[in-house]
Amino acid sequence: MTDLLWEGERRSGRGPKPALSLDRIVQAAIAIADAEGLGALSMQRVATDLGAGTMSLYRYVPGKEELINLMVDRVVGDPPTLDSESWRTDLRTWAHASHDVFRRHPWSLSAVTGKRSLGPNETAWAESALAALSGTGLSPAERLKVVNVVNGQVRGAAQISPGHGPVLNIEALSRPEVAQRFPSLMAVLSSDEEFDMADVFEFGLQRILDGIDALLQTRS
Amino acid sequence: MTDLLWEGERRSGRGPKPALSLDRIVQAAIAIADAEGLGALSMQRVATDLGAGTMSLYRYVPGKEELINLMVDRVVGDPPTLDSESWRTDLRTWAHASHDVFRRHPWSLSAVTGKRSLGPNETAWAESALAALSGTGLSPAERLKVVNVVNGQVRGAAQISPGHGPVLNIEALSRPEVAQRFPSLMAVLSSDEEFDMADVFEFGLQRILDGIDALLQTRS
DNA sequence: AAGTTATTGCGTATGGCATACCCTTTGGCG
DNA sequence: CGCCAAAGGGTATGCCATACGCAATAACTT
Structure with missing residues (x-):
């Protein structure tokens, strides 16, 4: 069996x-x-x-x-130890640790999409994230939903990491009649702003943690 | 060519x-x-x-x-028309439309992970989300990062949709010596709270939009 | 000590797959 | 009206997962 x-x-x-x-x-x-x-x-x-x-x-x-x-x-291994007394710090640590796994083993992202059975380590990761939220007053279902948002961000960021994600068709986009259909996109591409991939992850994560925090504020 | x-x-x-x-x-x-x-x-x-x-x-x-x-x-098709004058409403519309695509064509989630080239329709979706943020005062790179968070949530929710995502090993979890290692998880599973998948998506989306809103507030 | 039997390593066979190659057929253009 | 680009598609190649069966092994039984 x-x-x-x-x-x-x-x-x-x-x-x-x-x-x-x-x-x-x-x-x-x-x-x-x-x-x-x-x-x-x-x-x-x-x-x-x-x-x-x-x-x-x-x-x-x-x-x-x-x-x-x-x-x-x-490859997932043991979850990180979360002992900061702050759900926010813990969740951030958790998210970064998970993100690191995907960065070290890019194939795991594909291996993890689709129908499959969770192993003990992955289950332990879920446990540890849920436990980090135990002091927040969120309901059990809410805690699960929160973990899922964070997890989505981890995978979302991993999915677009350079060399392992979607790439724009630069050749097509360089033709003016094409480019003109995507003005906002061109604005991003031509902006001088330096673009750090690590920051994509951290930025999104902070927005999410802020959003969770906002929900907790409305309740206290 | x-x-x-x-x-x-x-x-x-x-x-x-x-x-x-x-x-x-x-x-x-x-x-x-x-x-x-x-x-x-x-x-x-x-x-x-x-x-x-x-x-x-x-x-x-x-x-x-x-x-x-x-x-x-x-399958991705044309992006939805976003004309609400509110970035928040627009982004929500966008996210739901994208989520619908994955619900209607579950295979597309796997097809979309890994190295690949973006087509015109998908590029148009990116364009439309970026355009929705044009009035927010966010920098171009920030706009891209915001779109990415939202996109992560879309895929994160799609990834765990019933029948197409990971499943806990209920059999293992039903043995007491195993269950005791995952108390927070068991608390979620045994909570009577009804669990609506559509709500997983909407809940996370709202947290994210709240978080973006919070960032915009600090700047205005 | 000898026999029994579960278990291992693994060769072989099957059926599916993507796709290169090449021949035949078609039909618009000169 | 013939040329030849382009279409249909059969055949062959090489990879893949995996079912099956056989011979070798070694612990357990007697």
Whole structure:
């Protein structure tokens, strides 16, 4: 039944000594995805990197989908410790820590979109963000919604990070008859203002925290 | 040259009458993705549905990746008209319209994550959101950052929509020794409060708009 | 000590996939 | 009326996930 994610590897002593381990497989898979992206991840590739036959992997992992879930939960790791006594500081720490994960492992963003099962580490992250809001007087459902806004910002910022997100078609935009249809956009592009990606994230995060704060103010 | 997205179909009169068209192909592909998800989308499948040979598609589209870009830009369509005189109302309208697209075509969320090229429609959406902020006194870079926060919320909410996002492992969470590690989460799950998904989106959106408003207040 | 059996590694086979190549057919233009 | 650009699409290649089965292994049983 159930879940390698939650149960971990369980093998009873009978039979030959296993040459691999779930851990080694997951780690090798992560190394591939880190270096060459999810597109380069195949069972054959993982097996080759481990010096094993492709089908041997299936003695440890039921399939690729489950492997990716394991990779995500591994890469996500433990949530940061939040002990600042201030929900705002805690939530900010949480958001930055989560953002860091996506920056270090850009493939995880794609791995995390779509239907899938949450692992223990990811569940622990949810727990820690919710716990940070326990002193705020927000209702349980509100706390969840707050966590979701913050989480949206984390992923939103990760999604547009340079080299891993959408790019404007500069060639088309450089033709005047095209450019003229997007005046506000051109204004942004031609503004001299320096554009720091890290700041995109922090700016949005602060707006969100301000918005949450405003809600709390109306209640106190 | 380059981009079908921006140039559209161009074929010169010579040769046999084309049996298909870029439009019909994109539409058929969207129908498949809508009905069965991106996973069911293959060139062979699209061709079969159109009663054509697989390779014929390549007379119209350079490859699958470009096809998906075309699907996205088609599905995204024109941005809503924003004429309320209030940036807040406009941004809310924009956000809901965008959210609707993802609700109607859940596959588009995955299609939109990762490196890719923006089409004219998507660019027009960016333009329209930026234009809505023109009267606010925000700097060009700030306007872009604001749009990004809102966009993050749209996608964040779409990402957790039921049936298309992460699901908690209820089985694991129902074991006491596991549940006890996630007290705040359990509090949310066991709260009787009704939980409306549409409200997750609207709640977060309002917090964000409040936060933007707060910034504007400090400047006026 | 010998047999039993669960378990492992993994070769092979299957069926799907994107797409390169190339041949045949078509029909507007010269 | 013939030329040739462009369309249809069959075939081939090489990758992929994964089902199945077999031989080797080693703990447990007797």
